[in-house]
Amino acid sequence: MARSVNEINSGSTADIAFIILVFFLMVSNMDSVGGLQRLLPPMPDENQKVEQQKVNRRNILVVKINEQDQLYAGGDYIDITMLKDKAKEFLVNPNDNESLPEKENKEIEGFGLYPVSKGVISLQNTRGTSYDTYIKVQNELVKAVNEIRDEFSMEHYGRKYIALDEDRQKIVRQIIPQNISEAEPLDLKAKKR
Amino acid sequence: MITKKRKPKAMQAIGTSSLPDIVFMLLIFFMVTTTIRETNKKVVIKLPEATESAKLERKDLASHIYVGAPIKGEQAKYGTEVRIQLNDSFRSVTDIRDFVAAERENMNEADRPFMTVSIRADINTRMGIITDIKQELRRCSALKIMYAARKPQVIE
Numbered sequence: 001m002a003r004s005v006n007e008i009n010s011g012s013t014a015d016i017a018f019i020i021l022v023f024f025l026m027v028s029n030m031d032s033v034g035g036l037q038r039l040l041p042p043m044p045d046e047n048q049k050v051e052q053q054k055v056n057r058r059n060i061l062v063v064k065i066n067e068q069d070q071l072y073a074g075g076d077y078i079d080i081t082m083l084k085d086k087a088k089e090f091l092v093n094p095n096d097n098e099s100l101p102e103k104e105n106k107e108i109e110g111f112g113l114y115p116v117s118k119g120v121i122s123l124q125n126t127r128g129t130s131y132d133t134y135i136k137v138q139n140e141l142v143k144a145v146n147e148i149r150d151e152f153s154m155e156h157y158g159r160k161y162i163a164l165d166e167d168r169q170k171i172v173r174q175i176i177p178q179n180i181s182e183a184e185p186l187d188l189k190a191k192k193r
Numbered sequence: 194m195i196t197k198k199r200k201p202k203a204m205q206a207i208g209t210s211s212l213p214d215i216v217f218m219l220l221i222f223f224m225v226t227t228t229i230r231e232t233n234k235k236v237v238i239k240l241p242e243a244t245e246s247a248k249l250e251r252k253d254l255a256s257h258i259y260v261g262a263p264i265k266g267e268q269a270k271y272g273t274e275v276r277i278q279l280n281d282s283f284r285s286v287t288d289i290r291d292f293v294a295a296e297r298e299n300m301n302e303a304d305r306p307f308m309t310v311s312i313r314a315d316i317n318t319r320m321g322i323i324t325d326i327k328q329e330l331r332r333c334s335a336l337k338i339m340y341a342a343r344k345p346q347v348i349e
Contacts (some may be wrong), residue, residue: 013213021220024227034248035311035341043331127321131314132241134323135340139243146245182327 036138041181059101061090061121065137067128080136087144091119091176111171120179138180145178152176236261236278238315243342254307255339256296258289260322261315275318277326286322289329297335313341 063083064072071080078086093100101119108114121141125134149161149172157164161172238261249255259278263271267283276283279292297305310330314323330338 010213014209014216017213017216017220021216021223024220024223034246034344035339036243036246037249037309037337037339040327040331040336040338042334042336125320125324127319127324129320131318131320131323132316134320135241135243135342138340139245139342142243142245 036135036142038138038180038182056102056118058099059118059120061087061119062124063121063137063141064124065126065129065133067126069130069133071133071137080133080140083137083140084144084147087121087141088148090121091117091144091148093117093119106174108171108174110167111175114175116175116177120181122181122183124183141180142178145176145180149173149176232257232259232278232281234259234278235264235267235281235283236276236315237264238313239317240313240341240343241316242345243340244345246342246344249309249311249339251307254300254304255309255311256293257311257313257341258292258326259313260318260326262317275315275322277322286325286329289326290333293330293333293335307337308335309337309339310335311339311341 061074062072063074066072070077071083072078073083073086074090090100093103096103101117103115103117105113106116108116123137123141146161152175153159153161153164153168153172157168161169164172236259238259260275261278262268262273262275263283271283277286277289278284279288284292293310297308300308312323312326327338330336
């Protein structure tokens, strides 16, 4: 063998990699995509006659936020810190109270019969409500649902909801649905259209 | 003097041959954990805090609508009123329809039903504009939405 092939000088590899690294640091953003996920109701067909959905009074918890960011839930003005417990009581209805939502025995695949609450939380706001308060209220409602789910999971599977596997999470979701409806704001129709 | 003479012999250069590997490792870490910023934010957004904020499983399915007051540099042109930013420019509520259509177009056929519109609104926004956006989204049947929120720092 004569002289070996010249090796490519690799001394500058580090520099090149550093430049790319700095580039990525600059063009990327670390802020995570997170938030409260919601499903909007589909737009009602305009040709279709608006049929008032007949929902039993006791099955709805009306939560209203007015321009002054005051919270009105289930008949009186309450503080935001009390909303979660109110929502939980409404959704669980442990003593089968007459004024709280009824339950319907549903066959859940993989679990069996379970009395699923028919309760719906209806969240209403005005155009003047601040977004901050709105998110806080949404957060409390989601927290209520999540806590009920956690309690159920602990009782039946011995683990928190988040630690369950996909199938079981689905079962829990079916048993404790997140029924939060975002109604159109009260004064929307009066002002527009 | 004696020590000075002795030292150069004892000193050994630190091996730098693994430096490229280390830097590459860092590079790959950053490439994996970050998303490339596609839009320049022209509005000031301080996200609200929500303890129940959940992460979106697939970031690529999210389209963002920014709502907030214009940044300092744009205030001369656009004022200080809360505005909607789609992609790179200020738009009105009626433009959301086109925006959603375009975003849908960019997605895989299979992913389209899972498109999530993330509303990144400033904490000081009033619900009026958010409601308008929601109504418009309902009209173009982009029903999966997300209110972007930060998880508050837990102080223990």
